[in-house]
Amino acid sequence: MIPASFEYRRPSTVDEAVQALVGGDAKVLAGGQSLLPLLRLRLAFPDLLVDVGRVESMRGVRDDGEHLVIGAVTTHHGVVTDPLIAQHCPLLAQATSTVADPAVRHRGTFGGALSHADPAGDLPAVALALDAEFEIAGPTGRRTVAASEFFVDYLQTAVGAGEVLVSVRVPKLGAGWASHYEKFHRVAQAWAIVGVAAIVRRDGDSIAEARIGLTNMGSTPLRASATESALAGAALHDGGVTAATDRASEGTDPPSDLGGAADYRRHLVKVLTRRAVLAAAGS
Numbered sequence: 001m002i003p004a005s006f007e008y009r010r011p012s013t014v015d016e017a018v019q020a021l022v023g024g025d026a027k028v029l030a031g032g033q034s035l036l037p038l039l040r041l042r043l044a045f046p047d048l049l050v051d052v053g054r055v056e057s058m059r060g061v062r063d064d065g066e067h068l069v070i071g072a073v074t075t076h077h078g079v080v081t082d083p084l085i086a087q088h089c090p091l092l093a094q095a096t097s098t099v100a101d102p103a104v105r106h107r108g109t110f111g112g113a114l115s116h117a118d119p120a121g122d123l124p125a126v127a128l129a130l131d132a133e134f135e136i137a138g139p140t141g142r143r144t145v146a147a148s149e150f151f152v153d154y155l156q157t158a159v160g161a162g163e164v165l166v167s168v169r170v171p172k173l174g175a176g177w178a179s180h181y182e183k184f185h186r187v188a189q190a191w192a193i194v195g196v197a198a199i200v201r202r203d204g205d206s207i208a209e210a211r212i213g214l215t216n217m218g219s220t221p222l223r224a225s226a227t228e229s230a231l232a233g234a235a236l237h238d239g240g241v242t243a244a245t246d247r248a249s250e251g252t253d254p255p256s257d258l259g260g261a262a263d264y265r266r267h268l269v270k271v272l273t274r275r276a277v278l279a280a281a282g283s
Helices: 014-021 035-040 076-081 083-088 090-096 102-107 110-116 123-129 225-231 240-245 262-280
Strands: 007-009 026-029 048-051 061-064 067-071 133-138 141-146 151-153 164-171 177-184 194-203 206-215
Touching: 014 026, 014 048, 014 133, 014 164, 061 083, 067 083, 067 110, 076 090, 076 102, 076 110, 083 090, 090 123, 090 177, 090 194, 110 123, 110 164, 123 194, 123 206, 177 262, 194 262, 206 225, 206 240, 206 262, 225 240, 240 262
Parallel strands: 007 048, 026 048
Antiparallel strands: 061 067, 067 164, 133 141, 133 164, 177 194, 194 206
8 A cells, every 4th residue: 555645854863853743743764664564554644754764873882881872773783783782782682683584674773663662572572671771852851761661552652742762771781691582483574472581690500580571471561570589599400490480471461363372372481481591591
């Protein structure tokens, strides 16, 4: 189909983008890999597209002490290949490398995927597990929103009308921490039926602490809080991990769709969480 008619603006600064978004029904365009299909199907029909793809201050990865700051229009390919991310947050590179296919990863953007907030997308659960922070610019200035408050509902985030996601702050994983992203999808390039982002800190032959984000187990990404609590102090080799990961589905509300029934996803998330935790722990 052909999209409905719209105006098009291409600002060169964040302030210009915010100014363009004020008033009317406007959408932010970055890589376009999520928005353009919606426009063509007329599931979205804004009056104005504000293309932030050439706002250079929103591109790239920089070291900010204890955090990495990732510009919202940094492409997936840029995230996968960035040396700072490889050194300080390999989970992000691993998960991003599973997004769609190379063509999409060269055009799609890190901030665009997070702002789209599809619960079957790989990056929201990873951001949640990493305790990332989102910098949002709007008419009244800039504000920072924690990942736990950023994802509001299905395809809805804390980015309001007239606002734009500028960057994402991700804590560096310090010494002793390791991570793994485990994803199940039936065909290449498909959305995850279930995905698990696990970050683990070992203490000898046991797990001292774990953070786990779940993909496609509800209308937003979720933390496997019951499993996180149960993993604290769990031994790696006496069934403690299995007992803890068997609680991964607690507090979830997975969908039933063509990808699988809700009960199937509840079973699958336990299996994938166990795999992800053991892989992260190097066991």
